[in-house]
Amino acid sequence: MNLEEVLNYRRSVRVYDREKDIDTDKVRHCIELATLAPNSSNMQLWEFYHITTPALIEKMAVACLDQKAVSTAPELVVFVTRQDLYKKRAKSIIDFERGNIRRNSPKERQEKRIKDRELYYGTLMPFLYARFFGILGLFRKLLTGIVGLFRPMVRQVSESDMRAVVQKTCGLAAQTFMIAMADEGYDTCPLEGFDSKRVKKLLRLPRGAGINMVISCGVRKGNEGIWGERFRVPFEEVYHKI
Secondary structure, X not given: OOHHHHHHHOOEOOOEOOOOOOOHHHHHHHHHHHOOOOOHHHOOXXXXXXXXXXXXXXXXXXXXXXXXXXXXXXXXXXXXEOHHHHHHHHHHHHHHHHHHHHHHOOHHHHHHHHHHHHHHXXXXXXXXXXXXXXXXXXXXXXXXXXXXXXXXXXOOOOHHHHHHHHHHHHHHHHHHHHHHHHHOOOEEEEEOOOOHHHHHHHHOOOOOOEEEEEEEEEOEOHHHHOOOOOOOOOHHHHOOOO
């Protein structure tokens, strides 16, 4: 399929055919492709939990409000946000960029570019992603508000704003995964109807982790798997050419 065919094929499938298995290695590869999704400042504050064990899927179905999209699925992928890993990920990027710049940048620009990356990922990113009961976010809002009087500034820097950034980034990975799955001829359903506390407990996630969405995977059960024709708001209502 070409891209347009893949996008038209992809539907949110609510019931899977239990007699049709899917290739776990192919699902894993689609998750690997999801890591190529664009993300804010390349921080990659995400993790992916690929669930293939029937017993755990049964428990997940309960945590997902007994939806058939989970109870009939042969596999699940849980997209998890890890804002708490911002220091580790920033350090990894700095370590990579030092070598990347020396391999690919003109020699006379290397030192400046390395210093820029070290400042960005060593100081700015930790400053933006740090959390402390909302206090740090308020300080960032105040600071950007003052600086913004004199020049354009990114103003979405509160702690809730940064959580939204992490969620959006993870959502891009989830969409990339679903497109990759459709290209394999597999079906998915992104779910936001779940008990996040129970899901975190089942996956043994740390307190700083968050659940972005649960995506069920399988092969649709005929017409029962999808809810009739696809509805979209008329394009003219959402498209604005300026």
